[in-house]
Amino acid sequence: MERIPTGRPSWNNAMRQAAVETLDSKRWVKGPKVAAFGAAFANHSGALNAHPCQNGSSSLWAALRIAGIGPGDEVIVPSYTFISTATCIELVGATTVFVDVEPDYYCLDVQAVRNAITPSTKAVIGVHLFGQPYNPELIEVCGENDLVLIEDAAQAHGAAQDMVDGTSRVAGSMGDIGCFSFFPSKNMAVGGEGGMLTTTKAAYAEKISGITNHGRSPNLEAMELGSNLRMSEVSAAIGLVQLEHLDGWVQRRNAIAARYTEALADHLHLSPPSVRPGAYHAWHQYCIQTDHASAFVEHMDRNHIDARRYYTTPIHCQQVFQNHSQYQITLPVTDHLGQTLVAIPVMHELHDEEIERIVKALITFNPS
Numbered sequence: 001m002e003r004i005p006t007g008r009p010s011w012n013n014a015m016r017q018a019a020v021e022t023l024d025s026k027r028w029v030k031g032p033k034v035a036a037f038g039a040a041f042a043n044h045s046g047a048l049n050a051h052p053c054q055n056g057s058s059s060l061w062a063a064l065r066i067a068g069i070g071p072g073d074e075v076i077v078p079s080y081t082f083i084s085t086a087t088c089i090e091l092v093g094a095t096t097v098f099v100d101v102e103p104d105y106y107c108l109d110v111q112a113v114r115n116a117i118t119p120s121t122k123a124v125i126g127v128h129l130f131g132q133p134y135n136p137e138l139i140e141v142c143g144e145n146d147l148v149l150i151e152d153a154a155q156a157h158g159a160a161q162d163m164v165d166g167t168s169r170v171a172g173s174m175g176d177i178g179c180f181s182f183f184p185s186k187n188m189a190v191g192g193e194g195g196m197l198t199t200t201k202a203a204y205a206e207k208i209s210g211i212t213n214h215g216r217s218p219n220l221e222a223m224e225l226g227s228n229l230r231m232s233e234v235s236a237a238i239g240l241v242q243l244e245h246l247d248g249w250v251q252r253r254n255a256i257a258a259r260y261t262e263a264l265a266d267h268l269h270l271s272p273p274s275v276r277p278g279a280y281h282a283w284h285q286y287c288i289q290t291d292h293a294s295a296f297v298e299h300m301d302r303n304h305i306d307a308r309r310y311y312t313t314p315i316h317c318q319q320v321f322q323n324h325s326q327y328q329i330t331l332p333v334t335d336h337l338g339q340t341l342v343a344i345p346v347m348h349e350l351h352d353e354e355i356e357r358i359v360k361a362l363i364t365f366n367p368s
């Protein structure tokens with residue numbers, strides 16, 4: 001029986017042709033594909049501007065640099081997330097402030113954010129974890145307290161959220177600066193490493209491209225510290241084709257997620273994930289909560305299905321933070337999620353028979 005993986009990137013003739021044509025053109029860097037990919041991504045996310053870059057981690061570092069965050073500044077983040085959401089803060093010399101997340105939706109707990117704000121707080125990095133948009137109240141909290149809101153949308157291409165005023169915003173336009181990853185397992189990819197910076201603020205609109213090119217202005221004068229974070233033309237050409245498919249792919253992920261949630265409705269040992277009211281979930285991961293996480297992973301493995309536990313050691317408990325004042329403190333929800341969440345395959349490339357194989361494995365799980 002063929003094993004079902006947790007990720008399976010899409011690749012088709014249009015993507016292959018775009019890549020080969022770009023290579024044949026010998027315009028491999030700083031060309032029209034990167035510009036076009038940025039413009040198309042801004043259009044899709046409703047951001048004022050967008051610019052491709054090397055990967056999601058460098059986009060986070062760049063976002064903090066653009067926002068002028070450095071030594072003496074505090075930045076609030078969740079600890080239940082991918083490592084670079086927090087290490088980017090230390091890399092710019094600022095202070096990381098870890099707070100807990102919501103028990104139902106796994107994103108920043110807005111009340112915990114309010115409680116953590118001090119006169120030194122300059123920014124918040126919110127994560128749309130597993131594709132679930134963060135609480136839109138975070139936008140208000142940052143506005144009221146004059147804080148820069150950096151949106152870690154690395155797992156949320158195509159997610160959207162209804163706002164308090166009744167409008168809807170797509171990931172990439174739910175903060176001041178948005179950061180995306182195109183790592184091959186993400187909802188869309190670029191045939192290698194890749195990232196995207198977006199912004200909704202005029203003050204950052206020029207800077208998001210400059211920071212990827214040594215902090216230079218259009219007349220090539222270095223205005224601030226940057227580096228070479230540029231995306232290649234061939235990656236951008238592939239990304240442009242992938243972006244055309246994104247909405248359909250996220251719809252497919254939603255349909256698969258709905259099938260699992262229906263199948264788990266009365267399960268004694270597995271709880272399906274909740275969706276925030278007003279959210280359009282991008283389902284980068286479908287995480288089931290269970291008190292029997294190890295047994296569940298083993299059960300799926302016996303059924304030739306990959307299942308993965310995420311962030312079992314939260315960031316504030318990892319060696320790299322051993323000298324941090326919050327090293328190994330108790331963040332109850334974060335700790336609990338690390339012990340109880342298990343992700344199962346939900347990628348858009350799953351075939352119908354594979355989905356039914358997964359459903360069958362879910363309903364036959366019984367740890368006793």
Ligand SMILES: Cc1ncc(COP(=O)(O)O)c(C=O)c1O
Nearest residue numbers: 055056057082084154181182183
């Ligand atoms: C939430 C989150 N932030 C940031 C990143 C970093 O992206 P990259 O791997 O492209 O550097 C990832 C990637 O896994 C992520 O999931």
